[in-house]
Amino acid sequence: MNITTILKETKCCDLIKGQVPITIDSTKSVEEGCKELVEHQFTSAPIIDKSTGKIIGMLDYRDLVAFILLVFTKEKDGQDHKIFLDYDRGHKIKYIVENASKLSQEDENNKLSIHLLADLSLKNPTNTLIYNSPVTKAIEIFSNGIHRLILIKEDGSLYGILSQSDIVKYLASIFPVQIPGHTNNSIKWELGEKPISLAKPEFNEVITIDRYSSVMDALRIMYNSTISSIAIVENMGTKKILRGNISMTDIKEVIKNNKWRLLWYPVGNFFEEIRKMQEFENNGLDKVPVYTVGAETSVIKVIQKLAVTKGHRIWIVTEGDSLLSVYSLTDFMKLLKSELDKNQ
Amino acid sequence: MWDLDKFISMLYSRQLLPESTIKEICEKAKELLCREGNIQYIQAPVTVVGDVHGQFFDVLEIFKIGGYCPDTNYVFLGDYVDRGYYSVETIALLTCLKLRYPNRIQLIRGNHESRSITQTYGFYTECFRKYGNSNVWKYFTDMFDFLGLGVIINDSIFCVHGGLSPSVHTIDQIKMIDRFKEIPHEGPMTDLVWSDPLPNSSTFASDLDRSDFLISPRGAGYVFGREITRKFLEINGLGHICRAHQLCMEGYQILYDDMLSTVWSAPNYCYRCGNKASILEVGPNLERFFNVFSECPDNEREKPNTSEFDNRDSRRMDDLFQDVTENIMNKEIEINDIEDIGANSDLLNKDKDMPEYFS
Numbered sequence: 001m002n003i004t005t006i007l008k009e010t011k012c013c014d015l016i017k018g019q020v021p022i023t024i025d026s027t028k029s030v031e032e033g034c035k036e037l038v039e040h041q042f043t044s045a046p047i048i049d050k051s052t053g054k055i056i057g058m059l060d061y062r063d064l065v066a067f068i069l070l071v072f073t074k075e076k077d078g079q080d081h082k083i084f085l086d087y088d089r090g091h092k093i094k095y096i097v098e099n100a101s102k103l104s105q106e107d108e109n110n111k112l113s114i115h116l117l118a119d120l121s122l123k124n125p126t127n128t129l130i131y132n133s134p135v136t137k138a139i140e141i142f143s144n145g146i147h148r149l150i151l152i153k154e155d156g157s158l159y160g161i162l163s164q165s166d167i168v169k170y171l172a173s174i175f176p177v178q179i180p181g182h183t184n185n186s187i188k189w190e191l192g193e194k195p196i197s198l199a200k201p202e203f204n205e206v207i208t209i210d211r212y213s214s215v216m217d218a219l220r221i222m223y224n225s226t227i228s229s230i231a232i233v234e235n236m237g238t239k240k241i242l243r244g245n246i247s248m249t250d251i252k253e254v255i256k257n258n259k260w261r262l263l264w265y266p267v268g269n270f271f272e273e274i275r276k277m278q279e280f281e282n283n284g285l286d287k288v289p290v291y292t293v294g295a296e297t298s299v300i301k302v303i304q305k306l307a308v309t310k311g312h313r314i315w316i317v318t319e320g321d322s323l324l325s326v327y328s329l330t331d332f333m334k335l336l337k338s339e340l341d342k343n344q
Numbered sequence: 345m346w347d348l349d350k351f352i353s354m355l356y357s358r359q360l361l362p363e364s365t366i367k368e369i370c371e372k373a374k375e376l377l378c379r380e381g382n383i384q385y386i387q388a389p390v391t392v393v394g395d396v397h398g399q400f401f402d403v404l405e406i407f408k409i410g411g412y413c414p415d416t417n418y419v420f421l422g423d424y425v426d427r428g429y430y431s432v433e434t435i436a437l438l439t440c441l442k443l444r445y446p447n448r449i450q451l452i453r454g455n456h457e458s459r460s461i462t463q464t465y466g467f468y469t470e471c472f473r474k475y476g477n478s479n480v481w482k483y484f485t486d487m488f489d490f491l492g493l494g495v496i497i498n499d500s501i502f503c504v505h506g507g508l509s510p511s512v513h514t515i516d517q518i519k520m521i522d523r524f525k526e527i528p529h530e531g532p533m534t535d536l537v538w539s540d541p542l543p544n545s546s547t548f549a550s551d552l553d554r555s556d557f558l559i560s561p562r563g564a565g566y567v568f569g570r571e572i573t574r575k576f577l578e579i580n581g582l583g584h585i586c587r588a589h590q591l592c593m594e595g596y597q598i599l600y601d602d603m604l605s606t607v608w609s610a611p612n613y614c615y616r617c618g619n620k621a622s623i624l625e626v627g628p629n630l631e632r633f634f635n636v637f638s639e640c641p642d643n644e645r646e647k648p649n650t651s652e653f654d655n656r657d658s659r660r661m662d663d664l665f666q667d668v669t670e671n672i673m674n675k676e677i678e679i680n681d682i683e684d685i686g687a688n689s690d691l692l693n694k695d696k697d698m699p700e701y702f703s
Contacts, residue, residue: 177557179557180531272469275464275465276465280614280617284614286456286465289460292563293529305559308558308561321460
């Protein structure tokens with residue numbers, strides 16, 4: 001059994017059996033919609049128009065961040081609202097801002113409706129796939145940076161949501177737990193057993209931030225660089241020592257606990273607060289501050305660690321905490337795609 | 345002047361030792377610990393203490409309930425620092441007790457006795473706040489590199505902070521580890537301080553008897569079940585594993601038909617979890633008794649002065665921002681104000697009230 005055959009013969013729907021897809025009512029307010037995302041621990045969810053039952057877009061944390069950056073930024077950006085590079089998004093945001101009061105008066109509960117925020121962020125344009133497509137097809141789409149696919153049945157109705165994380169979880173489960181020094185894999189995957197440094201010889205330039213910069217700065221950098229997480233580092237000569245990381249989804253801790261003041265904290269302190277809140281919610285179980293692997297860790301082991309920690313990226317370090325690179329779920333999808341192409 | 349008894353009595357009354365004294369006690373502790381093996385063999389009766397996490401007043405409770413050292417022998421399973429408000433006093437006291445009564449108290453390493461963990465979870469910040477620099481943090485974290493990894497009581501009870509490792513099947517293998525370094529990201533030393541047993545719940549029923557380890561969602565170490573525990577005890581001729589590392593609402597937890605137990609010694613963890621705590625009293629014939637206790641009564645505890653931790657001015661400013669942002673989110677402001685947000689953000693530009701930091 002080799003990895004290519006398995007991926008070709010497994011169907012997308014098999015990976016999410018038993019999933020109850022969470023959708024968001026398009027008339028909900030921003031706060032309610034985001035609170036729902038947070039409660040169900042998803043990073044995005046499809047928005048359904050109640051009257052037609054149609055999927056009108058996806059709500060994602062990046063949309064919320066766009067909203068926050070707009071409302072709370074102190075930058076005077078002039079009449080054209082050119083905070084954001086993309087004109088269409090800027091246009092949509094301008095519309096929201098100029099009409100927020102009128103729109104909220106139309107809405108019976110006087111709230112800003114969530115459908116206005118849908119798809120503000122380009123990272124999740126609505127993508128659909130027939131539910132029984134082979135996993136290889138999903139990997140191909142994911143390798144382009146799409147994070148989530150809406151799986152639909154033959155009649156166009158919603159079957160469920162397939163994410164990059166679901167692929168990683170599946171892959172992690174078909175191999176035995178990798179223990180250093182043991183290779184006992186019955187499934188053939190040569191690259192899987194190689195160190196992660198060989199799988200991707202060119203280490204990406206990691207975008208980092210100093211621990212004394214503010215959270216708003218971090219959000220701005222992430223948004224403009226279209227990344228979803230930024231490493232908090234301490235510069236020591238040529239080395240960058242990894243001290244923490246902040247992701248777009250950390251905003252959910254701000255929402256959940258109504259701690260908006262945290263947005264102005266230095267990013268290092270914000271990170272400590274987040275870890276404290278997370279530990280409290282995790283029944284006092286503490287975790288490593290940042291999910292890392294050494295450069296020599298095998299690809300399969302990295303995938304297994306990603307799956308168990310439910311992370312969207314993992315940081316590659318050497319000699320203790322010296323930051324080398326970051327490996328995102330999209331990077332893995334690209335890796336898998338090139339493996340599949342190779343074996344065609 | 346070197347006077348351990350004086351240092352200890354200062355610490356019992358929660359007086360901070362001077363930086364130079366901390367440096368000295370850490371140097372001497374390193375010399376002492378250096379001579380101890382990765383695994384220390386001791387005899388019962390002894391009392392085993394789990395995580396205390398800087399909850400100094402609760403450590404005093406432990407001594408009140410269990411008896412003061414050296415009248416009672418103690419094994420501390422690590423996690424002395426982080427989270428609580430008095431990590432410095434806690435670790436300083438335990439270090440001095442170890443120097444004064446080296447055969448009456450054993451200190452092993454927990455996952456929090458690490459430079460990167462203490463920089464995120466509070467100890468570093470506390471040292472800086474109390475001493476104005478990071479030297480004390482450095483002295484202690486250098487000393488942590490010398491702490492042992494386990495203790496065996498009467499050749500029968502194996503005490504470790506976290507749990508077992510797939511890379512380690514025998515006690516001899518633990519003895520071979522080079523422990524004198526920062527806890528690595530992976531490997532046997534990491535696993536011993538980070539691993540957890542699988543809970544007994546029905547969710548994991550099928551995993552309990554697996555003979556392989558699972559990767560831990562904590563991001564380090566593994567998760568192991570009953571079968572792995574049984575095998576380890578059998579191969580090494582041991583009767584029981586006692587560990588800490590996991591919060592227990594009742595203060596302790598016994599698993600796998602008493603092959604393994606968890607002892608947790610920080611009551612009302614983080615001053616908000618509402619849990620009980622316990623210490624494990626091992627009698628001369630290896631009888632085990634979990635002495636459960638709650639947090640020390642308020643009138644015996646000194647609550648930290650909040651100005652020690654929060655700058656009063658920035659708290660007022662935080663509240664101001666909180667009000668402003670909550671108003672925006674609740675749409676309580678006038679129509680004119682909303683239209684202004686995009687154009688010139690006047691609502692947020694309270695220049696005359698803002699400290700320079702925010703501009």
